[in-house]
Amino acid sequence: MPYNYMIMEAVQLVDTHAHLDGKQFDADREETIQRALEAGIQIITMGTDLDSSEQAVHLAHKHEIFAAVGIHPHEAGRFVKNNQLDSRVLTRLETLLNEERVVAMGEIGLDYFKDYSPREAQLVAFRDQFALAHRLKRPVVIHNREADEDVLEILRDGDAFGVVHSFTGNAALAQKILDLGFYLGINGMVTFPKSGVLRDTVKAIPLERLILETDCPYLAPVPQRGKRNEPLYVRHVAECVAQLRNLSLEKLAEATTGNAMKLFGLERIICS
Numbered sequence: 001m002p003y004n005y006m007i008m009e010a011v012q013l014v015d016t017h018a019h020l021d022g023k024q025f026d027a028d029r030e031e032t033i034q035r036a037l038e039a040g041i042q043i044i045t046m047g048t049d050l051d052s053s054e055q056a057v058h059l060a061h062k063h064e065i066f067a068a069v070g071i072h073p074h075e076a077g078r079f080v081k082n083n084q085l086d087s088r089v090l091t092r093l094e095t096l097l098n099e100e101r102v103v104a105m106g107e108i109g110l111d112y113f114k115d116y117s118p119r120e121a122q123l124v125a126f127r128d129q130f131a132l133a134h135r136l137k138r139p140v141v142i143h144n145r146e147a148d149e150d151v152l153e154i155l156r157d158g159d160a161f162g163v164v165h166s167f168t169g170n171a172a173l174a175q176k177i178l179d180l181g182f183y184l185g186i187n188g189m190v191t192f193p194k195s196g197v198l199r200d201t202v203k204a205i206p207l208e209r210l211i212l213e214t215d216c217p218y219l220a221p222v223p224q225r226g227k228r229n230e231p232l233y234v235r236h237v238a239e240c241v242a243q244l245r246n247l248s249l250e251k252l253a254e255a256t257t258g259n260a261m262k263l264f265g266l267e268r269i270i271c272s
Ligand SMILES: [Zn+2]
Pocket: 017, 019, 046, 107, 215
């Protein structure tokens, strides 16, 4: 076993939010996943529409990683008719959620920054999927961009559990989300020079509610910024967060990996 492999293996991390079905990985998807797994990094790859969710599940089975399935707010417009998420879509998502290695409903939520889908359709898709996750007792992975109030309202009404991913807000918003029992997912944005507010927030979040992610292929952390992101780089996120919290990388990894295992029930699957 090569020397640096042994060192890497000492730190186990989970990239709780990747988009491995993206075309950016077409040339080297297999190697990219193996690179992460060999470095002790587990992965949860997200679905963003029905095809992408099927792909995520396929990748989870093929590579012994994990998947989440759901309709992203950008795609909601295609799947909402007469103020409802198409029932065939909900049925298919439910079937996928019951497959092995499918650990969450995601990526779901609201995006009022890009507004690629009408807001009414986004709200319907979010509510209907949130309700399904609640009924099946599965965690949700939530995308929130400039939609704080509407996201909080749905979280409050819904009583499902999960993570608000790619969190970039201030401590007050973090607190509102934490009060509802949710986790916060932190990615490479925490390493960007302009992210001072986020770094202050990350210092203040209770360690037991923090999980790490890449959101790859987007948002590569410093020192890989500008390149295609990949699960391996969750290590740079971990290093940055450890430094902010005055913890060793080992301690930070132990805590955040434990949180991810607990939230997504990964231990049950890895050990069975
Ligand atoms: Zn995402």
